[in-house]
Amino acid sequence: MKNLEKIKWGIVGLGNIANQFATDLLLLEDAELTAVASRSSFKANDFAQKYNCSKAYDSYEALFADEEVEIIYIATPHDSHAELSIKALEAGKHVLCEKPIALSYSDAVRMIEASKKNNKFFMEAFWTRFIPAVKEVLKKVENGEIGEVKYINADFAFRGSETENLRLFDKKLGGGALFDIGVYPLFLSYILLGNPKEIVAKAIKHKNDIDLQTSMILQYEKAQSILHSSIVFDSDMKATIAGTKGRIELNSPWFVADGYTLYIDEEKEAVISLPVLGKGYSHEIIECHNCIRNSQIESQFWSYQNSLDLSKIVDEIKIQIQLPF
Template sequence: MADRKIKWGIVGLGNIASQFASDLLLIDDAELTAVASRDISKAELFAEKFGALRMYNSYDLLFEDSEVEIIYIATPHNSHAELSIKALEKGKHVICEKPMSLSYNDAERMIEASTKNNRFFMEAFWTRFIPSIQEILQKVDNGIIGDVNYIKADFAFHGSETENKRLFDKELGGGALFDIGVYPLFLSYILLGNPKEIIAKAIKHKNDIDLQTSMLLQYESAQSVLHASIVSESDMKASISGSKGRIELNSPWFVADGYSLFINDEKEAAFTLPTLGKGYSHEIIECHNCIRNNQIESKLWSHQNSLDLSRIVEEIKNQIGLSFA
């Protein structure tokens, strides 16, 4: 164990922040030093529940807290860029919830702020760090299923405008693409890289956010068929097919507790790889390793990885006519 704890601050205290804080408690060398919400009563309740030492009713006050080393930003999408940049400029390391921004231009600004201020920054793509994803990437790299030529992945559920207001709020960057569509896009990207061509179609809400979006990513010798919806359900499995076999990630695939391996259509084995806690713990450990090694980015989910994914999302955003201005 490290000889000192890394001190965390959390900005934006909703459901995802609660899950993240629960996992933070599982990490021996982590301390939740401060939390911030514009609603001080919410900050007080959150601090009491998760043992934070201090609470603030202002994000700026948390950024000024000299003891806080790294800040987890879990506010709505529309504020990610400005809050990340402000925190980096205050000398804090930052992990920002996905999607890191609502535009490629803002994504570039965030990376520039990390580089300029020599502070660690990472988009919080927790799926990249869970054990099942780590292992299937290794198996694919080792050629177990041959050359990957087809990926099928979706993320879909039936949301409610009354219970999930943020999801349907255009001003906050709501809609299927940015909230959950980034997950299947991420899987295609980490396995096949940047596509040669993208075709995307969406069904829109009356306020112009996308309720569901289907995406086809074309590569030199592979295709990915991807889908995201906040108005319908799916089994949320993912399949990665190659010239020798395929891998099927358990549902929900983006936090899969395991996967099955098929060779020549025969099931070879099923593997169980549970996450520590909800699964955010694995990205927390990565942040600690990077900070202790004086890295400003993760080798597993780098600045360039985030920029590449942001560019893919931007292309789809433009194709389906999304605008958050």
């Protein structure tokens, strides 16, 4: 690790998730936070000072033009993901774009086309795909340890505040439960069972038309997933994957699980501990570094096609619950 040249990062959009990401970035010896950007110069300077970053910009375009920066983490609200990712790719930067990739499937297609055209690495930041517990559970399912998967149950719910979590309730920014957190349980179903044959979704809406909570059933040939997301109540955020021989329960909160429990024929077979590094974002950063060093413009673990498939699933739900995006 010490012999590797540092990969230089820029961060665009300096909210809560960017703070968590930057904290994990500092844990990696082969990563350097080179520049950050916000529409507010005060916010940019404060963030840069906090994370020992030498450059702070008050415009995203200025960061895109910085020749020292190699890869940019897009952590702005959902509605700007497509525009900013494409601009960064066209400026010759690799891009890690926070999930959801975009507010529409057509925008997701444009982003991936920009990556291919400019021959630059691009990945949607589905950090959960790279945490040790999820990687190991995927292998166990693929190896048939719980038999044929028949049922998945997962939710992501917390109590948001219209005064403290303004972005969550802002229709213009792509707020609401589905795009902010509903993509997580959908992701779990997708990586285990693939594209569903049928989707049924129902939502309870806010007065401004965003979804406050959304329930989803994904129907497969021989399996079903029952999934839920909400920004108006707290849940235990566990996930269960049940098969013909046994089941796996991911520790809560499952999307950053530090382990899981394996049951075979209703007997507790193993309780496995697999802590994440830092807050859990480190693992996707390591994947970005590996891809860049190997001249790959997409990850084999969360590929262009994976992002497009998930975006299409979300688009179908968006139509069914009549979101205005």
